[in-house]
Amino acid sequence: MQKINYPLGDQLPLSGHAIEISPGLKWIRMSLPFALDHINLWLIKDEFEGRVGWTVVDCGVANQTTQDAWQLVFKNELEGLPVVRVIVTHMHPDHIGLASWLTEKWSAPLWMTMTDYVLAKWLSDPRGSEIGSVAGGGGAADHFSRHGLLDEADLSKIRARANYFSNMVPAVPQRFRRIMDQEEILIGDKIWKVLVGYGHAPEHACLWSRTMNTLISGDMVLPRISTNVSVFDTEPDANPLGLYLDSLTHLKELPSDALVLPSHGKPFTGLHERIDQLHVHHQERLNEVIEACTQAPHSARDLVPILFKRDLDLHQLTFAMGEAIAHLNYLWRDGCLQREACSDGVLRFSC
Numbered sequence: 001m002q003k004i005n006y007p008l009g010d011q012l013p014l015s016g017h018a019i020e021i022s023p024g025l026k027w028i029r030m031s032l033p034f035a036l037d038h039i040n041l042w043l044i045k046d047e048f049e050g051r052v053g054w055t056v057v058d059c060g061v062a063n064q065t066t067q068d069a070w071q072l073v074f075k076n077e078l079e080g081l082p083v084v085r086v087i088v089t090h091m092h093p094d095h096i097g098l099a100s101w102l103t104e105k106w107s108a109p110l111w112m113t114m115t116d117y118v119l120a121k122w123l124s125d126p127r128g129s130e131i132g133s134v135a136g137g138g139g140a141a142d143h144f145s146r147h148g149l150l151d152e153a154d155l156s157k158i159r160a161r162a163n164y165f166s167n168m169v170p171a172v173p174q175r176f177r178r179i180m181d182q183e184e185i186l187i188g189d190k191i192w193k194v195l196v197g198y199g200h201a202p203e204h205a206c207l208w209s210r211t212m213n214t215l216i217s218g219d220m221v222l223p224r225i226s227t228n229v230s231v232f233d234t235e236p237d238a239n240p241l242g243l244y245l246d247s248l249t250h251l252k253e254l255p256s257d258a259l260v261l262p263s264h265g266k267p268f269t270g271l272h273e274r275i276d277q278l279h280v281h282h283q284e285r286l287n288e289v290i291e292a293c294t295q296a297p298h299s300a301r302d303l304v305p306i307l308f309k310r311d312l313d314l315h316q317l318t319f320a321m322g323e324a325i326a327h328l329n330y331l332w333r334d335g336c337l338q339r340e341a342c343s344d345g346v347l348r349f350s351c
């Protein structure tokens with residue numbers, strides 16, 4: 001099996017500049033205000049509805065730094081041509097954040113999957129967070145407390161983050177063009193096939209070009225970090241880990257020597273090796289959960305220090321809780337664990 005390799009070495013695009021991956025395909029990199037401090041975006045030379053220009057894949061978060069970096073990209077990298085289309089892989093703020101700004105600025109349409117569009121539209125409305133949220137607000141606090149996070153200081157901080165998403169994604173375009181699994185999109189003179197994956201976002205689109213042997217993997221396959229797979233309060237019994245692992249298995253049908261362009265980290269080859277590593281990683285976590293729950297009933301909060309052996313700030317703790325619940329739900333939905341609502345209202349799982 002082909003080992004993981006970084007064919008471009010240690011090169012990284014400088015702010016406002018691109019690295020050409022192949023003719024008509026450019027890599028740009030924007031900073032992010034998180035521990036994960038950057039995102040990769042892609043420019044593909046296109047001729048769309050009679051206009052020659054660039055299709056942009058993913059947008060960066062909505063802040064001034066990213067807009068300034070885009071202005072430099074427009075000046076330095078578009079060869080005097082317009083942006084003619086914006087494709088967003090999924091609804092997370094680092095991917096969809098500036099979609100509204102980009103599509104308006106260039107009068108370019110937004111192309112993305114339906115589920116992710118609708119969810120982003122909902123969450124970007126500040127009223128949406130009263131109903132449900134991905135990382136903050138009352139619903140998220142109740143969800144985590146049901147799973148054993150009972151520290152009142154933590155819970156009140158989570159409640160206070162009700163507008164977490166809408167702050168980072170203040171607007172989503174009013175209209176979009178839906179893309180679906182297996183759809184073939186002509187970008188320039190190349191066909192890119194949409195490969196939808198699940199478990200990280202509701203309907204995440206990867207783009208696969210057979211001619212270029214290249215996969216724009218979004219967040220579905222990352223070279224160094226494992227993709228976040230979390231259960232949120234809007235769908236508390238979800239099994240995103242099962243969905244994610246199945247989606248990875250499908251991606252293994254692509255050639256093992258494909259070039260993978262991930263949203264975080266460096267372009268790499270060794271897709272099959274990376275997918276195998278991710279399967280092993282999650283199987284090890286699942287084994288730890290089974291072992292703990294065999295000894296005594298555990299809540300998701302009890303499992304966090306077992307699954308994540310390092311100090312976590314609140315932001316990381318909410319991600320860790322979401323991941324712990326994902327591993328518990330996987331085993332519970334599989335019949336491997338039982339779930340009991342205890343007298344203190346906390347859900348605990350046993351073998």
Ligand SMILES: [Zn+2]
Pocket residue numbers: 090092200201219
């Ligand atoms: Zn994501």
